[in-house]
Amino acid sequence: MTRILATGTFDLLHPGHIYFLTQARALGDELFVIVARDSNVTHKPKPIVPEEQRLEMVSALGIVDKALLGSEKDMFEPLKHIRPDIIALGYDQRFNAENLEEELAKRGLPANVVRIPLSKECPLCSTGAIIKEVLKRYG
Numbered sequence: 001m002t003r004i005l006a007t008g009t010f011d012l013l014h015p016g017h018i019y020f021l022t023q024a025r026a027l028g029d030e031l032f033v034i035v036a037r038d039s040n041v042t043h044k045p046k047p048i049v050p051e052e053q054r055l056e057m058v059s060a061l062g063i064v065d066k067a068l069l070g071s072e073k074d075m076f077e078p079l080k081h082i083r084p085d086i087i088a089l090g091y092d093q094r095f096n097a098e099n100l101e102e103e104l105a106k107r108g109l110p111a112n113v114v115r116i117p118l119s120k121e122c123p124l125c126s127t128g129a130i131i132k133e134v135l136k137r138y139g
């Protein structure tokens, strides 16, 4: 069994998220997903949808075997329980794959880190694009 882990905020689910998770799932046999905590989303505006509701949406996806909220303090903590073989990084996730592999190995959590590319173009395949469209129409 090859266990894949994907991570992200997954605010306002869209087909880009589905593409990312489908590609991640195709790397192995089972897909775990860590949903980012509200308190840790500091690299962009706070999510519209609260963490429990983002978790509920991701958990309901057929391609996801298990989704869970991440740790508020230590991103490596949930990995001790999940023990993924492969970590799928999104095209725009700000982690260096080699550094991450080194940090994981240091902690006795060896995993390969694989970068998933951007999906083909679609009108609202990013959370930012959805928010901009809503503001255009209702702002």
Ligand SMILES: Cc1cc2nc3c(=O)[nH]c(=O)nc-3n(C[C@H](O)[C@H](O)[C@H](O)COP(=O)(O)O)c2cc1C
Residues within 6 Å of the ligand: 007, 008, 009, 010, 034, 035, 036, 037, 038, 040, 041, 069, 070, 071, 072, 074, 075, 076, 077, 078, 087, 090, 092, 093, 094, 095
């Ligand atoms: C291996 C790994 C573990 C992570 N663990 C957590 C965690 O425990 N808690 C959390 O809030 N975010 C965690 N994150 C970060 C987010 O889930 C997410 O990657 C980050 O918010 C940036 O992604 P985004 O641009 O898709 O929002 C982890 C990321 C990686 C790569």
Ligand SMILES: Nc1ncnc2c1ncn2[C@@H]1O[C@H](COP(=O)(O)OP(=O)(O)OP(=O)(O)O)[C@@H](O)[C@H]1O
Residues within 6 Å of the ligand: 007, 008, 009, 010, 011, 015, 016, 017, 019, 020, 044, 089, 090, 091, 092, 093, 116, 117, 118, 119, 120, 125, 126, 127, 128, 129
């Ligand atoms: N169109 C897409 N193609 C491939 N991967 C995507 C696409 N959109 C999002 N992802 C991936 O899904 C994961 C979760 O995405 P995230 O929650 O950051 O949403 P986002 O739509 O990228 O948000 P924003 O527009 O605010 O950047 C990230 O790893 C991201 O790279």
